[in-house]
Amino acid sequence: ETLFHSRDRSDLAPSPLRRATPIADLRAAQRFLSKYGWAEGRPGAGFAPPGHRSPRRDPPPAGARGAALAQSLRRFQEVNALPASGKLDAATLAAMNRPRCGVPDTRPQLQAQAPSTAPRPRPAPPGPRPRARPRR
């Protein structure tokens, strides 16, 4: 059990393991932008953080990657009413660390394979739900 001593468990100290890793550097920021749909192209695609080898084709030249990242940062900064500098400043990092919903900002819901709380068919194409009942 998680250790506590008070009857009402108010001293239930959350284990440090269970704290989200703060977004504190460029790589984490890139993952955030990619995870929540701020990298353009395939939704949730995102740009490859430095050193990542995309299997299919040569990564874009560093300059293009930097410009793309700056553009994504600017879009994120705009909607969060931050100065759209395109630079990863403290205010932008703070906005990235605020409690948030896990659904990307550019789609109504998560679209990957539904979780297996109940085995279900392949994800339906966006739009009206499939008429047939999902098979178990």
Next chain:
Amino acid sequence: SLQTPLPGPDWQPRGSPQGGGTRAFAKRTLTWRLVREGYSSQLSLEEQRYIFRLAFRMWSEVIPLNFLEDLTGPGATIDIKLGFGRGRHLGCPRVFDGIGQEFAHAWHLGDIHFDDDEHFTPPTSSVGISLLKVAVHEIGHVLGLPHTYRAGSIMQPNYIPQGPAFELDWSDRKAIQKLYGSCEGAFDTAFDWIRKDRSHAGQGTARFSTYFFRSGWYWLYENRNNRTRYGDPALILTGWHGVPAQNIDAFVHVWTWGRDERYFFKGNRYWRYDSDRDQAHTEDEQGKRYPRLISEGFPGIPSPLDTAFYDRGKQLIYFFRGSFVFEFDVARNHVLGSRPKKMTEVFPAIEPRDHPFRNLDSAYYSYAHKSVFFLKGNAYWKVVSDGDRRQRPWLPPNGVFPKRSIPETWFDVCDVHASTLSM
């Protein structure tokens, strides 16, 4: 690749409400369940289920969808499944990150997960993360709403700590109604309830509240906010003491210098309501016992009635039944001309054939609009008012304007599932 140029500063995430989102369900009643393997360790199970029931009800109060908690059906048939988990959870490919940052997510097939490492709290609490707010947000996603950065929206991606009470604002209501439409349905009766007050200067004032009745439920309509009261509908039984619990035919408020009488009609009887004591009279100051037969209290008036309203200027009650209207003189206590008239004769159509003709659901005098409205099914017809005739003298007295749809004028009068009625 990020090389492609991006739209300019007014960029909105694709699928944002400006783009509208996508409707996710075609049926009218959706089932939901808090999955057994996904109970939270922070709130009692009853509290978790109550909060989810309330979250679904808040959406149901503004769209023609009902939500039913289904604890027994096969899991695969449940439309929306909710669960709490930590880290790797509930077979979900998207791992939660612990306290802070991501607190929940929603899948397009209707699964909603909450990170149980977060400090979720009940609606009354002003600390932690309101489970109700997060649940309403995630249900909004499952229904098809994307994130928006519009201040005040429940669909903002980040959690906005604010006072414990929150509601769906106008724009969120319009965004979801763009996907599921507005609420429709006939009413049994509609009326304005006058309350007399004293101003600070001791002057007598009167305030009115607008009510819609349907079956065993009622809504208070807040005209200044263009919506029903948060948390309505409620049971007639709980709000109106001593009158029939459902299917009221008519309400009439006879209000003259010397009289202030409020009557509910159902079948062949009527009840007088005591506004001060907020209950039906059993016997009034004139020694009359209630309920009374309509034929006793209003000689010449048939029953059951379709509806009725009181015209303060003419001091007449208009009783409607079928295609006829009975003009009842309250001073002489009898029907004018001792016979009914055709509704189309007393209230002529302005546009030929655009008239309710018969079987009204409700004839409602609205103090907000200073007009009489005939409600029937999902439509209404406005009767020419004195104000209309001052502006357009050629309009026939008591003429009936062309038909319009009720949800165009009175917004968000929505049913909820009976299982969530007395929340």
